[in-house]
Amino acid sequence: MPKSVWMRDPRFDFPVLSVGCLVTAGLSVGLATALLEVSRTTTGPNVGPTAATLNDAVYTLAGAALGLAVGSGVAARFVRRGSRVTAGLIAGFFAYGAVLIPVIVAARPSDENLGDALETALLVGVPLGLVVIIASLAGAMLGTRGATKITRRRRRARSGSTYP
Secondary structure, three states: OOOOOOOOOOOOOHHHHHHHHHHHHHHHHHHHHHHHHHHHHHOOOOOOHHHHHHHHHHHHHHHHHHHHHHHHHHHHHHOOOOOHHHHHHHHHHHHHHHHHHHHHHHOOOOOOOHHHHHHHHHHHHHHHHHHHHHHHHHHHHHHHHHHHHHHHHHHHHHHOOOOO
């Protein structure tokens, strides 16, 4: 029975997926830390402690979201076998669950208990999860578009066609 043109190989591209997980985790923590440092260096002396804390939180969340978006989108884009969207989702949610949640819990203030830190980490997961879903869909769309052009070129080269 011939394979359908639209059916992708159901097996995952584990080397690309594992690198995507590591890159996503590194980007999310790295960009969150970098934007936190930007927030701290750009906050003037005339800003109160509450405003400075909120500014730090927004910059940190934006950095984590940007890292998750770029990492899961790139993972979805470069996967060669299996579902691109699923690969992006796995990379993004792995980075969030295995790296960002422990970082949020470990970096909690001294007056916050463990339960409150876990609650905060899970609440932050809602917008970050949406970012991962959107970035995975975008990366899969870009990956499908690029794969289609390359596949057409290979088919034409094998058939001997000179049509561009």
